Amino acid sequence: MAEPLRILFLSAEVAPFAKTGGLGDVGGSLPKALHALGFDVRVVMPAYRKIEAGYPGVQSMPLRLDVPTGSGVVHAGAFEGKLPGSEVPVYFIAQNNLFNRENIYGYGDDSYRFAFFSRAAFALTESINWRPDVLHAHDWHSAPAIVWLSTAGQANPRYHGVGSVFTIHNLAHQGLSSWNIFDYLQLYTHSLKEEAYGEVNFMARGIYHANIINTVSPTYAREIMTPDGGARLDGLLRHRQGDLHGILNGLDYDEWNPATDPRLPAHFDLDDLENRAEARRALQATVGLPQIPDVPILALISRLDWQKGLELMGHTLHMLMNSYSGPAQFVVLGSGAAEYENMFAQLAAYHRDKMTAYIGYHAGLAPLIYAGSDMFLMPSRFEPCGLGQMIAMRYGSVPIVRATGGLADTVHDGYTGFSFHDFSVGALWDAIQRATFIYNVDRPNWRRIQANGMSADFSWQRSAQGYAQLYEWAQAQQRYRG
Template identity: 65%
Template sequence: MPEPGIAGTRSCRNPELPEPGAASPAKLVAPILLSVNRKNKGEHVTEPLKILFLAAEVDPFAKVGGLGDVAGSLPKALKSLGHDVRVVMPAYQKIEQGFPGVIPIDGMLRVLTGAGMIIAGGFQSVLPGSEVPIYFIAEQNLFDRSHIYGYGDDAYRFSFFSRAALELTLALDWQPDIVHAHDWHTAPAIMWLATAPKKDKRLQNLATIFTIHNLAHQGRSSWDIIEYLNVGQTYSLNEEGYGEINFMARGIHHATMINTVSPNYSREILTPEHGVSLEGLLLHRSFDIHGILNGLDYEAWNPASDPRLVSNFDVDHLSARVNNKRALQKYLQLPQRDDVPLIVMVTRLDYQKGLDIVGHPLHLLLSNRIGEAQFAVLGTGAPEYERMFANLANTHKMKMTAVLDYQTDLAPLFYAGSDIFLMPSRFEPCGLGQLIAMRYGSVPIVRATGGLADTVLDGYNGFSFNQLRWEALWYTLYRAIYLYYTDPSTWRLIQNTCMSTDSSWSRSARSYQQLYRWAIARHLL
């Protein structure tokens, strides 16, 4: 496999670049032949791009949160637009032990690091239901472990992955037009492309997009990792402590353009409340930050064909949905009643999810302060929240069940069998739970933050509240359940609106397509 050659690159800024949705100036488009006009048909046709997609997790091969969902879905939507997308992720233990449809790649990768030349292997497959290639970087000492994250050497693991992913493109003799890196785990690739003094000419002048899925996870490490990465001379950022590297900050600093997974979150992170100590850097790059709402894989999440449901249904056949409610109540050992609202949460039991304001409203709700109601939670996480839900379930027997586990195949029945989906997050970059709930006809109640504010409109396709206070949640629960009992026709209208809301990847993929072209144009100026 080829070894690095010699070249250099940098990122630059252009204060005249428009915001997403605005027409791109011709002077940015024409010089790099980003589009052609078929005059005979009057069509505007964009040329396909070669997109290198780097992510630490990709569903269904590895998934911890929303990052895995996006990395498993967005490339397929981009492929449907005609682009050549290649996805690269680490080969975790499930891949090493044998994952259906994954096969080894012949040959070895030679990755030059500050610790010397490290030899790695690889696997390959395609994203399910598509022709999008996915490659896996295999290095048993770094990735053949039982968990994806949570190790003391995570910064070195993902730094190696980022470098090896770039070397893989050389080995494949495939030159991308743009590198799309996700969260801090892949920021070392952006940093290396922007600062390494020597690199193969095929890696020169590559535009980069850095997607922030969750700003709270930043990938801090000691300065020694600079030598490990083999980058050129660099300097400490104001956001880094003495002797520290912050890969989230580095990705923001060095990327050609940055985006978040919802428009509202792109604004929130510019504030001290949500900037997680990086708001100064983000304000400096604010003109280059764009918010693109996550989509939903409509093939994977389709109530009309989901085999995990008792009865399939769609917006025109909602009467069949009640069978899923009865099946869920039976599973939860709750009374099978069609006339009582069933509220659910499907969530990671974490501080981010606003669970500290949930306990008292649930106690009031299940004490019949509004009317009869049932509640169930599916999820696992922090012990204090598991204890809270277990105690509530013990107090309100026959009205509440806590499934303190995450069972992937059970989640669709929670969405399809519930009347209300609760998501009172403290912060939420985008959120997929509310999108799935709406798709499956469960009316969401959310706190209006991040992507929840972008997707759930109070009184239209759900209910929302602003203040992170139990009183605000209680009042919103009161409004929703009161409407459920007193105005079934309006409730059904909201339910229909939920299911008719277009949350597919098609629109978001076109926004990414435009952002790629702007980044390439920006980088060449």
């Protein structure tokens, strides 16, 4: 019987140990689905302060890593644990000066911190005597591992034939550094035309050096090859388009399941939607809205920033709350840029009998919003994959989205939700009007759209099959090169 393929999985975020967004969700879920397919997956991430301070189920490893750098050998330690509910090992690279800090990102030496992490991951595999078949690196933070593997790493026979897959979660964050970073990594290479003189762009480097590249939705993979969506890397991506693929992120069905979610007042599923009315009443009571049974409740849960298309929301909410498409209620949960926080807070104060704005973090409210709302808004400028629309559909809230990235791949207009193309108030308002019209006058059709969304398959098992194919291609390409 063939040995299982060994996957070295590098990510700056792995839920529940560290998470700021979708990268953490993927880090915590995809390895479990890969393990279920028979892969020997080992996850490696930095040991941030939460790990150093003591994390349940995470133990210190009796080893010392001697990590070679251009500044000399730097010593590091390691912790080990397992992804919750699985046998997938997680290793944490511990270097007190670099990772034991208040935040994950946002420091002037971030490029050196993650370059060290990337190099130390290989030292860890040597220390535990485990050789990967494929390196799977995520976003710019672990791109230095791809660069090192394809250059200096080839001097070591241990790494001959190791394929590489580079996953782009958000092309906008590119990891710029000075050329000195290559001295630190002890490697020699040439500059790319995407890099200014004396600059290193780790996102570009991951794209250039990896065997296979993928993004987190098929549509986003196409969008980033255009000048509008390519964040100045579209030429390089077009050059690599034969090796560029799009695989939708999945949804953790154990966490997001309305039939078992302990955060809901009543459980429901596609065959028992009556209990959903209880979640609706609980949502109205929790956020202080009148408990009117038939009025459509629209919701938005979002990081409040430019990417999310929130400048379309001000005038749209003004029309919605003034009943231009009939009576409606609105709930927003999120935090971010002050301009958007203030906009929602002011609108909520003005329409206090119809709208509530929760600015900041509110534990437990998100599942209730998904389960109790009728429509879920995501008017994003761009959205590599998006998770909110998948959760909303699973919980019976019909998404209204801009057809971009993963939103275009998951929400099908008139079938599982409503979508619009132009980035304009008029296009968003037209989609909302179409949705509220069907909700108000054609309830059987509404139930059909709701049921289609609830029965859609967004499981990680489906996505993991796609990654299994990428690993085979990466290995084959590396063998051909080698």
